[in-house]
Amino acid sequence: MKAREVLGYVFGYGTLADPNDWLLSRYPGEFADPTYIFIDGYRRHWDVAAENAAPDHDNKYHVDISTGERPDIYVAALGLELQEGCKCNGVALPVDGERLRWFDQREAMLYDRMVIKTERISEPLDGTLWTYFPKLEALAAFEEGLRGEAAFAPRYYTEGVVAAFTARGEQALAAYLASTRPPRCPVRDLELFRAPGDAGI
Numbered sequence: 001m002k003a004r005e006v007l008g009y010v011f012g013y014g015t016l017a018d019p020n021d022w023l024l025s026r027y028p029g030e031f032a033d034p035t036y037i038f039i040d041g042y043r044r045h046w047d048v049a050a051e052n053a054a055p056d057h058d059n060k061y062h063v064d065i066s067t068g069e070r071p072d073i074y075v076a077a078l079g080l081e082l083q084e085g086c087k088c089n090g091v092a093l094p095v096d097g098e099r100l101r102w103f104d105q106r107e108a109m110l111y112d113r114m115v116i117k118t119e120r121i122s123e124p125l126d127g128t129l130w131t132y133f134p135k136l137e138a139l140a141a142f143e144e145g146l147r148g149e150a151a152f153a154p155r156y157y158t159e160g161v162v163a164a165f166t167a168r169g170e171q172a173l174a175a176y177l178a179s180t181r182p183p184r185c186p187v188r189d190l191e192l193f194r195a196p197g198d199a200g201i
Contacts, residue, residue, distance in 0.1 A: 006095070007097055009129045010131065011116060013080060019034075037091065040087050041086065043086040044179060046078060048076065060195065064190060074151040076151055076152060092125055111138070113131070116131055151184075155189050
């Protein structure tokens, strides 16, 4: 399989840090392995949310594992925020135009793609580094859910991110914990539902 021409990189700061993440096998043999890096001046937080019962989320939503129902809650997700003096670890995933468009579509509901300045990156990369920052409305949705005691972080997600960095060793896990604010909302046993034809996006 011919390697693709790399346009730049996407910084994965959650489950994408897992060397065995399913996404990394989406283009087998067509990209180099991700590079483990740090970006300076950022930290993770769980203050991003989607309104689970909103009709425009019918193709992708969460159900309560114990009841099988789709609860009217706000489902928290991981995001990045500026925090000087903090170093956030993750991976730089090589992308071409097609793969970057796939990421844009995957993250469009909650995030906007932005450039990370070169001076903030721990390792030299031969291209632009982008990552996905929470939309203002996704941050506002979390705060609304928090006020109404209706915001929850999925257990599979919080534990999945920890597992992703654990797979990279004790130092990676320690760096993750040092650069991540714990959820301000309860963790709940939820399962992600995707409509047929969603294609994993």
